[in-house]
Amino acid sequence: MEIFGIPWSLMLSQLLLGLVNGSFYAMMSLGLAVIFGLLNIINFAHGALFMMGAFFAWMGLNYFGINYWFALLIVPVVVGVFGILIERSMLRWLYKLDHLYGLLLTFGITLLLEGVFRSFYGVSGQPYQVPALLSGATDVGALTLPNYRAWVVVASLTVCFATWFVIERTKIGSYLRAGTENPKMVEAFGINVPVMVSLTYGFGVALAAFAGVLAAPIMQVSSLMGSNLIIVVFAVVVIGGMGSIMGSILTGLGLGVIEGFTRVFYPELSATVVFILMGIVLLIRPAGLFGKEK
Amino acid sequence: MNTVAEQKPIVDNDPKTAKKALEIRNLQAWYGESYILQDINITVNQGEVVTLLGRNGSGRTTTLRAIMGLTGARKGSIRIGGVESINLPTYKIAHLGVGYCPEERAIFSSLSTEENLLLPPSISKTEKGMSVKEIYDMFPNLAERKASPGTRLSGGEQQMLAVARILRTGAKLLLLDEISEGLAPVIVQALARMIVTLKAKGYTIVMVEQNFRFAAPLADRFYVVEHGKIVETFAASELDSKMPVLSELLGV
Amino acid sequence: MTNSRVGYSIALAALIAAPFFIYPIFLMNVMCFALFASAFNLLIGYTGLLSFGHAALFGSGAYITGHILSKMGLPVEFGILLGTATGAAIGLVMGLLAIRRTGIYFTMITLALAQMMYFICLQAPFTGGEDGLQGVPRGKLLGVVNLSSDLNMYYVVLAIAVGSFALIMRTVHSPFGRVMKAIKENEPRAISLGYDVNKYKLMAFVMSAALSGLAGSTKTLVFGFATLTDVHWHLSGLVVLMTLVGGLGTLLGPIVGALIIIALENKLGDLGNWLAAATSIEWFKSMGESVTMLTGLIFIICVLAFRRGIVGEIAVFFKRS
Numbered sequence: 001m002e003i004f005g006i007p008w009s010l011m012l013s014q015l016l017l018g019l020v021n022g023s024f025y026a027m028m029s030l031g032l033a034v035i036f037g038l039l040n041i042i043n044f045a046h047g048a049l050f051m052m053g054a055f056f057a058w059m060g061l062n063y064f065g066i067n068y069w070f071a072l073l074i075v076p077v078v079v080g081v082f083g084i085l086i087e088r089s090m091l092r093w094l095y096k097l098d099h100l101y102g103l104l105l106t107f108g109i110t111l112l113l114e115g116v117f118r119s120f121y122g123v124s125g126q127p128y129q130v131p132a133l134l135s136g137a138t139d140v141g142a143l144t145l146p147n148y149r150a151w152v153v154v155a156s157l158t159v160c161f162a163t164w165f166v167i168e169r170t171k172i173g174s175y176l177r178a179g180t181e182n183p184k185m186v187e188a189f190g191i192n193v194p195v196m197v198s199l200t201y202g203f204g205v206a207l208a209a210f211a212g213v214l215a216a217p218i219m220q221v222s223s224l225m226g227s228n229l230i231i232v233v234f235a236v237v238v239i240g241g242m243g244s245i246m247g248s249i250l251t252g253l254g255l256g257v258i259e260g261f262t263r264v265f266y267p268e269l270s271a272t273v274v275f276i277l278m279g280i281v282l283l284i285r286p287a288g289l290f291g292k293e294k
Numbered sequence: 295m296n297t298v299a300e301q302k303p304i305v306d307n308d309p310k311t312a313k314k315a316l317e318i319r320n321l322q323a324w325y326g327e328s329y330i331l332q333d334i335n336i337t338v339n340q341g342e343v344v345t346l347l348g349r350n351g352s353g354r355t356t357t358l359r360a361i362m363g364l365t366g367a368r369k370g371s372i373r374i375g376g377v378e379s380i381n382l383p384t385y386k387i388a389h390l391g392v393g394y395c396p397e398e399r400a401i402f403s404s405l406s407t408e409e410n411l412l413l414p415p416s417i418s419k420t421e422k423g424m425s426v427k428e429i430y431d432m433f434p435n436l437a438e439r440k441a442s443p444g445t446r447l448s449g450g451e452q453q454m455l456a457v458a459r460i461l462r463t464g465a466k467l468l469l470l471d472e473i474s475e476g477l478a479p480v481i482v483q484a485l486a487r488m489i490v491t492l493k494a495k496g497y498t499i500v501m502v503e504q505n506f507r508f509a510a511p512l513a514d515r516f517y518v519v520e521h522g523k524i525v526e527t528f529a530a531s532e533l534d535s536k537m538p539v540l541s542e543l544l545g546v
Numbered sequence: 547m548t549n550s551r552v553g554y555s556i557a558l559a560a561l562i563a564a565p566f567f568i569y570p571i572f573l574m575n576v577m578c579f580a581l582f583a584s585a586f587n588l589l590i591g592y593t594g595l596l597s598f599g600h601a602a603l604f605g606s607g608a609y610i611t612g613h614i615l616s617k618m619g620l621p622v623e624f625g626i627l628l629g630t631a632t633g634a635a636i637g638l639v640m641g642l643l644a645i646r647r648t649g650i651y652f653t654m655i656t657l658a659l660a661q662m663m664y665f666i667c668l669q670a671p672f673t674g675g676e677d678g679l680q681g682v683p684r685g686k687l688l689g690v691v692n693l694s695s696d697l698n699m700y701y702v703v704l705a706i707a708v709g710s711f712a713l714i715m716r717t718v719h720s721p722f723g724r725v726m727k728a729i730k731e732n733e734p735r736a737i738s739l740g741y742d743v744n745k746y747k748l749m750a751f752v753m754s755a756a757l758s759g760l761a762g763s764t765k766t767l768v769f770g771f772a773t774l775t776d777v778h779w780h781l782s783g784l785v786v787l788m789t790l791v792g793g794l795g796t797l798l799g800p801i802v803g804a805l806i807i808i809a810l811e812n813k814l815g816d817l818g819n820w821l822a823a824a825t826s827i828e829w830f831k832s833m834g835e836s837v838t839m840l841t842g843l844i845f846i847i848c849v850l851a852f853r854r855g856i857v858g859e860i861a862v863f864f865k866r867s
Binding site: 181 | 362364383384385388389394396400402403404405409412413414415417459460463
């Protein structure tokens with residue numbers, strides 16, 4: 001069966017690949033949005049911390065024999081703690097300043113982290129084995145489903161929606177939502193907002209690292225893997241706006257799928273289609289699709 | 295209904311044993327470079343209702359914010375329940391048993407009414423605060439609208455919510471900033487009744503009020519703030535004799 | 547005023563004499579980036595708009611000039627003028643899109659658009675892809691001045707740099723410059739006074755873009771090549787750093803910053819080797835190869851402890867005494 005001259009099975013597999021990329025966009029823009037909401041800082045280092053997550057998974061496997069499943073649990077925590085250290089030692093001094101300085105600082109951290117990893121490992125990618133349980137593919141009707149990629153989509157969506165649920169429907173989430181709106185008032189109620197801020201940054205960063213571990217078997221683990229991703233995520237975030245958690249998730253997924261289909265029909269455009277869409281959204285609906293302009 | 299004149303305030307006037315609910319000495323406060331509070335001295339006993347009067351811009355709201363640590367730099371002494379709080383961060387000041395109801399009400403739009411109500415945590419191990427049921431009994435409107443986003447409530451309901459949420463926490467010292475502002479007379483009367491009830495339950499209240507007719511019958515004592523300093527202080531019993539001075543200072 | 551006139555005259559005299567004492571290619575490199583950073587500073591320092599995509603403007607000027615001079619064989623003046631005009635045109639498009647948002651969104655948009663430019667340059671046939679454009683001839687300026695001589699090239703670049711700097715100075719002190727400053731300090735008030743704020747922002751952006759394109763063109767002329775490095779986001783970051791180190795919003799800051807960063811880049815290899823020898827830690831040798839790491843470190847230190855930059859700190863120091 002063919003649509004527009006492309007076989008149905010190719011379409012579906014591109015859809016899956018699009019969802020895979022979309023999952024990364026969703027997780028990364030979710031982390032960015034959560035951090036921006038409370039700290040008012042755009043965390044440029046999100047890409048570098050994604051890269052660190054992938055690298056730690058790789059290092060864990062090759063130096064300590066820590067397998068993929070443990071890495072999935074441990075690496076986000078380790079990177080999250082690292083993030084909290086960054087926040088406590090450096091970011092907290094910037095809250096009173098213009099939030100451009102937050103971007104500049106995290107940009108500097110990105111360069112530093114990328115430089116360090118590059119000096120040890122160069123730019124060529126390190127391979128990471130797909131875990132045995134998820135290797136191979138499953139036949140589902142007309143489609144052959146690569147197991148690992150399906151897992152990536154499932155895991156990401158689970159994490160994203162769990163995050164959404166906690167933020168929008170639980171008491172802890174209400175503290176975060178209130179703190180995003182009016183942190184001084186939340187503090188006046190007796191909540192240790194500085195600690196909440198640190199933990200939020202740590203969580204956002206842990207999300208990036210989790211995405212990194214998921215990415216390790218798919219993308220080459222290299223010092224550059226984060227920066228190209230983060231710039232696309234910026235475009236995602238401009239398109240979707242950062243005011244809405246669900247908005248960030250859906251925009252990320254949607255753009256991943258659109259990018260995937262562009263790869264089928266107009267492969268030359270696939271690297272730039274997200275940016276082009278950003279331009280279009282800016283012309284038609286500057287506040288973003290789900291924008292609550294901050 | 296009991297009027298203020300008939301209620302006996304639950305005040306421990308024995309200077310030897312009573313810890314003042316609030317004792318402010320030589321308070322100075324800045325917003326960045328702006329020097330707003332120059333010399334504030336206020337004493338509030340347990341169970342009293344004290345009103346800060348003054349023109350707009352005199353520093354009354356800043357005084358309440360300074361107590362909460364929400365201004366810039368502060369100097370001087372602020373003792374809450376006997377504990378020096380001038381160097382404490384805001385969240386620790388709250389835990390000394392203070393509930394703050396700001397002028398802008400600060401209802402969170404991304405939270406429902408009930409989430410707004412339940413947000414402030416319990417801040418005292420000894421004081422229990424009102425239960426949710428008691429609060430919904432006192433403010434039935436809030437129970438009806440508990441699922442609506444907080445800012446969808448009417449002005450009067452939002453004001454009720456702003457006060458209600460600090461009643462749950464166990465705070466015994468309430469700082470209320472212009473709670474009657476912009477509200478219909480019926481609601482303002484309801485708020486007055488609420489203050490009387492709270493006072494009967496032993497709460498200590500510091501109010502900033504423009505609406506003289508609302509504040510005058512409720513307070514035990516008054517302070518007049520001008521240019522960041524206290525210029526007058528007197529008890530409710532002296533109110534009549536002070537009217538000429540007040541008309542000059544406030545244009546009442 | 548006469549004090550600074552004397553100062554500028556001395557500086558000019560020094561610059562005229564400089565190529566006889568210092569390697570002219572190094573000086574020209576510094577001047578190109580001093581121009582680039584000054585152009586960037588026009589936006590951030592005087593309008594408050596942080597662009598993280600200025601490499602797109604620099605690089606497009608670089609590529610266009612490279613292409614025109616090497617593939618189309620047009621005269622040098624055309625190359626430079628068209629490079630500048632390309633910078634302005636791309637700046638117009640970028641500006642129109644980016645100005646629709648404010649603050650941090652503006653910055654992200656410029657970054658994203660510049661990245662799009664990067665991918666276009668990567669894929670477009672005429673840019674030479676990963677290899678870039680090599681062997682761009684210098685030719686003869688106006689058919690007369692033979693630019694193959696480094697000394698001649700130097701004075702042409704000096705003229706371009708001094709002319710641009712004078713233009714920037716004039717703009718900053720003009721009524722237009724004062725409106726931009728008002729927008730930076732208090733945009734809502736500027737709007738309430740009736741200024742079409744977006745139009746001013748766009749004009750500032752295009753001017754900054756044109757001068758950045760000019761810087762890129764000149765760079766291609768000096769070095770004879772244009773590559774993907776010229777449109778990479780690292781370069782956008784580098785020009786931000788130069789301006790930050792030198793002093794945001796000061797006239798001389800970007801120049802000082804460019805000098806320091808370029809000098810550091812050149813000497814970094816030596817620095818790394820020295821540290822490796824002194825401490826016997828081999829890793830310093832590879833640190834010496836990592837401009838990235840050093841750039842990141844300087845960024846962090848500047849943002850945390852040195853926000854006014856060198857010229858900014860000096861200005862404050864003199865104000866106090």
